[in-house]
Amino acid sequence: MDLDLRKLRYFVAVAEELHFGRAAERLHIAQPVLSRQIRSLEDELGAAVFDRDRRGTLLTPAGEQLLEDAVPLLASTEALLRRVRAAARDTPTLTVGFMPGITVTPATAAFATRRPGVNVRLLRTSWHDQVEVLLDGRADIGIVRLPVDRRGLEVRPLFQEPRVVVLPVGHRLAGHASVTVHDLATEHLLQDPDAVPEWRDVAVELREGRRPEVPAIHQVEEKLELVASGAGICVLPLSTATFYTRPDVVPLPVEGLGPNQVALAWVSSRRSPLVHDFAEAATETLGRPTTREQS
Incomplete structure (x- = not known):
């Protein structure tokens, strides 16, 4: 059986809202259509994913498992689409995520000497999405502030600061x-x-x-x-x-407050030479001790 990714997206919306009406509004579809799609998904899976009664909508054990697996699967799908579209462009592009307060210029300048024909894009991230942008392909590599969920990631420490x-x-x-x-x-x-x-x-x-x-x-x-x-x-x-x-x-x-650790992170399954070259450039430039970091 091939899973329908659209139905998975519908399922995740309902699972996150735990309300068919709110999920339908979020998806911009009619509620009866959403209900039919979820029933169809349950038929294909051979398992109920929601308990629907007067108390509301709740996930079943099968639904909890599906949600756990569906979120990273959909993120991987988004990442695949973004990378394929990027590869089709005439000019190769590398998107670098970075957290506020981190100066990325030394790393991008060093990378430009290695890869002068590559267009580098910067994406400002936050504590809540610095890993998400890597998993769904919005960024190829990120300069993150630890701690982060390291599952599926390659993480390389750069420096720490107070x-x-x-x-x-x-x-x-x-x-x-x-x-x-x-x-x-x-x-x-x-x-x-x-x-x-x-x-x-x-x-x-x-x-x-x-x-x-x-x-x-x-x-x-x-x-x-x-x-x-x-x-x-x-x-x-x-x-x-x-x-x-x-x-x-x-x-x-x-x-009594420990320092903040800054690190590079990228999806561990990536084998892109551009990601590798930027990681090397960032390690050589941002990884060096500075007056700020020693203070």
């Missing part, structure tokens, strides 16, 4: 030369706690095992706006905090 906490100028700790993780544990963190495991562990301990809730904020600029307004704090790599300098927030060193 992290700082960013506070509003009127904060009770803003005048200190430095702070500790414990000083910050009761503050409202404006990012994924998994990105700051030292803060997460102390905060969970103070909250008697309850994991702190955080908003879904992906852009540095938005975080800094909220910090300036007094809505919370955020932890950033030193280079990012320096790049986004503004008068209404204060960056401070944090005792």
Whole structure:
């Protein structure tokens, strides 16, 4: 049996929304059409993927397994299509993902001397999509900030740099030369706690095992706006905090906070000479110790 990728996309939309009406709106199709496609998929699989009753829509064990496998499969399909279309262009192209605060120019300049006929495109990423853009083919290689989910990836460390906490100028700790993780544990963190495991562990301990809730904020600029307004704090790599300098927030060193590791990452199954050459260029340029990294 050949799986219909369109039906898989429909399934993933319903699985993520757990509501046929919202999924139909997201897919821009009529709800009855979506329901028929899901029933057809279930017939082809020989298994029910959703439990539908008065309580709502829930995934069955078969549906949970299908969702786990369908998401990377669809991402691989998207990546295949993008790479084939890129290969058909007259000018070869390499797309490089990069996180805010990281200067990519030395690596792209070194790569240009190796591959002068290649068009290099840059794609700004965030904590939440820096791996996703590699898996679905939007980027061929990425300069990422660890930790990331390494499954299916080749990861090569480049350098590490200190992290700082960013506070509003009127904060009770803003005048200190430095702070500790414990000083910050009761503050409202404006990012994924998994990105700051030292803060997460102390905060969970103070909250008697309850994991702190955080908003879904992906852009540095938005975080800094909220910090300036007094809505919370955020932890950033030193280079990012320096790049986004503004008068209404204060960056401070944090005792007990480990450095941020910057690395190259690409899909491990890729055998592209362009990816290899950029990785070598980035390792030679960005991987060298600098004054910033030693500070």
